Amino acid sequence: MVILYALCAAAILLGIRWMSSPETAVRGNLTGASAVLVAVVAVLIAEGLLSAVHLWMALLIGSAIGLFFGRTMPIIAMPQFVAMLNGLGGAASAFIALVVLFGREGGAVSNWALWAASLALLVGGLTLSGSLVAAGKLSARLTQRPVVLPFHQVWVTLTALLGVALLVITSLQTSTLAVLALVAVALLFGVLFTVPIGGADMPVTISLLNSFSGLAGAIAGFSVNNLLVVAAGGIVGAAGLILTQIMCRGMNRNLAQILTGKTTSAASPDSGQRSRTGQSASLASAVSVLNEARSVIIVPGYGMAVSQAQEQVKELIDLLASEGCDVRVAIHPVAGRMPGHMNVLLAEVDVPYDRLFALEQINDAFADTDVVVIVGANDVVNPAALRAKGTAIYGMPILNAHEAQHVIVCNFDTNPGYAGVDNTLYEEPNCSLLLGDAKKTLNAMLRQLREHSGDESLDPRILAEVASKLAHAKNVVIVPGYGMAVAQAQQEVKRLMELLEDLGCRVRIAIHPVAGRMPGHMNVLLAEVDVPYSKLFALEQINDAFSEVDVSIIVGANDVVNPAALDAKGTAIYGMPILNVHQSRSVVICNFDTNPGYSGVPNPLYDDDKALLLLGDARSTLKQLNEYVSELETSQAPAE
Amino acid sequence: MQFLVLLVVLAVAAWLGYRAISEVPSLLHTPLMSGMNALSGITVVGALVAAGAAVAWGHSLLGLIAVVLAAVNVVGGFVVTHRMLKMFRSGRGGS
Numbered sequence: 028m029v030i031l032y033a034l035c036a037a038a039i040l041l042g043i044r045w046m047s048s049p050e051t052a053v054r055g056n057l058t059g060a061s062a063v064l065v066a067v068v069a070v071l072i073a074e075g076l077l078s079a080v081h082l083w084m085a086l087l088i089g090s091a092i093g094l095f096f097g098r099t100m101p102i103i104a105m106p107q108f109v110a111m112l113n114g115l116g117g118a119a120s121a122f123i124a125l126v127v128l129f130g131r132e133g134g135a136v137s138n139w140a141l142w143a144a145s146l147a148l149l150v151g152g153l154t155l156s157g158s159l160v161a162a163g164k165l166s167a168r169l170t171q172r173p174v175v176l177p178f179h180q181v182w183v184t185l186t187a188l189l190g191v192a193l194l195v196i197t198s199l200q201t202s203t204l205a206v207l208a209l210v211a212v213a214l215l216f217g218v219l220f221t222v223p224i225g226g227a228d229m230p231v232t233i234s235l236l237n238s239f240s241g242l243a244g245a246i247a248g249f250s251v252n253n254l255l256v257v258a259a260g261g262i263v264g265a266a267g268l269i270l271t272q273i274m275c276r277g278m279n280r281n282l283a284q285i286l287t288g289k290t291t292s293a294a295s296p297d298s299g300q301r302s303r304t305g306q307s308a309s310l311a312s313a314v315s316v317l318n319e320a321r322s323v324i325i326v327p328g329y330g331m332a333v334s335q336a337q338e339q340v341k342e343l344i345d346l347l348a349s350e351g352c353d354v355r356v357a358i359h360p361v362a363g364r365m366p367g368h369m370n371v372l373l374a375e376v377d378v379p380y381d382r383l384f385a386l387e388q389i390n391d392a393f394a395d396t397d398v399v400v401i402v403g404a405n406d407v408v409n410p411a412a413l414r415a416k417g418t419a420i421y422g423m424p425i426l427n428a429h430e431a432q433h434v435i436v437c438n439f440d441t442n443p444g445y446a447g448v449d450n451t452l453y454e455e456p457n458c459s460l461l462l463g464d465a466k467k468t469l470n471a472m473l474r475q476l477r478e479h480s481g482d483e484s485l486d487p488r489i490l491a492e493v494a495s496k497l498a499h500a501k502n503v504v505i506v507p508g509y510g511m512a513v514a515q516a517q518q519e520v521k522r523l524m525e526l527l528e529d530l531g532c533r534v535r536i537a538i539h540p541v542a543g544r545m546p547g548h549m550n551v552l553l554a555e556v557d558v559p560y561s562k563l564f565a566l567e568q569i570n571d572a573f574s575e576v577d578v579s580i581i582v583g584a585n586d587v588v589n590p591a592a593l594d595a596k597g598t599a600i601y602g603m604p605i606l607n608v609h610q611s612r613s614v615v616i617c618n619f620d621t622n623p624g625y626s627g628v629p630n631p632l633y634d635d636d637k638a639l640l641l642l643g644d645a646r647s648t649l650k651q652l653n654e655y656v657s658e659l660e661t662s663q664a665p666a667e
Numbered sequence: 668m669q670f671l672v673l674l675v676v677l678a679v680a681a682w683l684g685y686r687a688i689s690e691v692p693s694l695l696h697t698p699l700m701s702g703m704n705a706l707s708g709i710t711v712v713g714a715l716v717a718a719g720a721a722v723a724w725g726h727s728l729l730g731l732i733a734v735v736l737a738a739v740n741v742v743g744g745f746v747v748t749h750r751m752l753k754m755f756r757s758g759r760g761g762s
Contacts, residue, residue, distance in 0.1 A: 043691070053749065059702060059745070063706070066709065081731060094742050097742060105747070112743055115708075115737075115743075116704060122729050123713050126717040130723070248713055254676055265681040269689060273693070546696030546699070547699070554751070560755045
């Protein structure tokens with residue numbers, strides 16, 4: 028058996044060696060899978076379990092579920108899927124540990140096996156809950172922002188100490204209560220340790236959890252005294268550790284900073300232009316007001332529930348937020364028909380609760396807000412409550428929506444609300460009324476907003492300049508970043524490559540180790556659209572070549588090409604390895620905007636003379652650029 | 668098998684793994700991660716041993732849950748890794 032296990036372990040290592048080249052990687056993966064299969068069959072034979080029907084059933088069920096999700100999971104959802112798998116690995120180890128801990132009476136379990144089981148329970152449990160939080164963040168079901176509780180580090184430390192204490196207890200004596208407490212503490216610790224990590228730090232987290240799942244497996248292997256499980260767990264733990272190191276280095280951070288959530292930069296929204304107070308009641312003006320808004324507060328009321336418009340509200344939030352607008356939802360304590368009604372409805376459609384604010388939290392903010400969108404709320408925003416003495420509504424606390432620069436009211440009609448008092452807000456000069464069913468109104472609004480952002484036509488002069496630069500280029504490098512993934516622009520990147528290659532140009536893609544949200548994110552996205560990997564180059568392979576490059580095209584990448592990393596001492600980015608895009612003869616930047624990236628350090632490349640900026644959604648930008656480039660092709664072809 | 672032996676196995680495996688994995692290019696980091704992930708499901712072997720050895724009904728159930736979870740991990744991980752790796756195609760050969 029030992030020899031067989033050793034052979035399996037060797038096969039796994041061989042598989043990993045084959046993983047080092049894309050040509051043999053498929054074989055490597057199959058080798059690893061086969062090794063596990065052989066090990067499973069071998070262990071069933073060796074332990075005399077071939078006739079144990081329940082084990083076969085469990086294997087079959089698990090495999091069927093795995094097969095189903097493995098086949099159907101879209102590649103876009105891969106980060107959260109990998110996080111989920113990490114969690115399952117951790118959970119499996121924790122359950123093994125439970126069997127060992129609970130079954131100690133029956134068999135002769137050695138002392139160190141009990142210690143190992145307790146430890147496996149702790150590590151496995153925190154891997155599970157940590158991975159669930161990570162998956163939630165990656166799929167945007169949970170907030171991307173770091174959630175740091177008051178005294179967060181204190182809680183983390185206390186939980187860790189409690190975990191260790193419980194670990195000692197469960198190892199030394201049989202106590203069901205202590206085991207269950209250990210499970211609870213482990214799960215709590217996993218959550219505490221992942222919530223402060225911001226969305227953009229996920230590559231590190233997911234790698235670290237990968238390492239933990241391996242570690243949990245290895246420790247569980249100790250508890251059941253199985254050589255192969257220990258060996259494989261060790262390998263996985265090492266793999267996760269390497270990836271964690273690479274990611275940290277790539278982001279110029281240390282693990283401690285990331286784990287404590289000290290990485291989010293203060294976004295500095297220019298207090299800038301106030302939107303003008305357009306007073307037309309038409310949808311078009313409402314849309315243009317929204318387009319210019321930097322801050323928006325949405326006020327839902329019972330009318331939202333009636334017309335079932337919460338899905339549209341969520342879309343509006345997402346759309347505005349994706350354009351860099353600060354969007355909050357203000358919820359009056361009595362909005363709707365039960366306490367917390369609006370919160371439930373919005374939670375159901377996955378609006379993160381950190382966007383929802385209670386009256387006392389947000390009421391002072393209305394005066395500094397560009398636009399308030401009221402969706403089916405009436406009395407709760409009626410300023411008559413402040414002034415109209417003697418009316419039924421006087422004295423009721425209201426949301427100060429009327430203090431905002433502009434108010435858009437999406438109510439069914441202008442009839443008074445439940446209080447029976449006319450809403451004086453409707454007569455305010457800064458108020459636009461969009462009457463009718465809230466769902467229909469919002470749908471129309473969303474459509475126009477999307478069109479607006481969709482055909483944000485780029486300056487044709489700049490596009491033409493870019494196209495002419497590309498027409499004369501012999502050597503082009505494309506640098507994709509997370510913005511490409513967000514805009515789903517990979518298909519357009521591929522088209523641009525093909526067009527340029529048809530013009531006789533050499534096109535390479537330069538990939539920074541931490542571009543995207545997980546290790547190798549860009550590579551996967553580009554492979555999915557059939558970009559051959561021979562065109563993809565890692566930082567160290569291509570960085571010396573930039574001085575020979577005619578045009579570098581940046582697609583949604585920022586920090587990874589920020590030359591401030593080379594000279595701006597004292598900034599967060601200083602010392603981070605970057606792609607030397609600034610050395611190429613000209614640079615085309617297809618980013619969403621010129622805001623600083625995750626590091627919070629402005630990118631001097633934007634102000635460089637050789638940089639041409641095509642700002643906006645990368646997919647739309649590249650589509651337009653591709654049209655220009657394809658025309659080049661047709662006009663040049665006859666000349667040749 | 669003794670504790671020390673396992674400890675040595677762990678150290679050697681981690682070291683060999685570290686060496687081998689360092690060779691994997693960043694191109695393949697995602698499939699590497701999901702593949703390693705699948706590999707961590709080798710705990711299915713441990714789960715089988717534990718579930719098979721369990722005497723009481725309740726312990727056996729815990730063991731079976733471990734088997735199911737680990738099996739999802741192994742199969743799901745390897746399948747999705749396979750799918751991703753198949754997408755990487757070379758410009759020279761071309762398929």
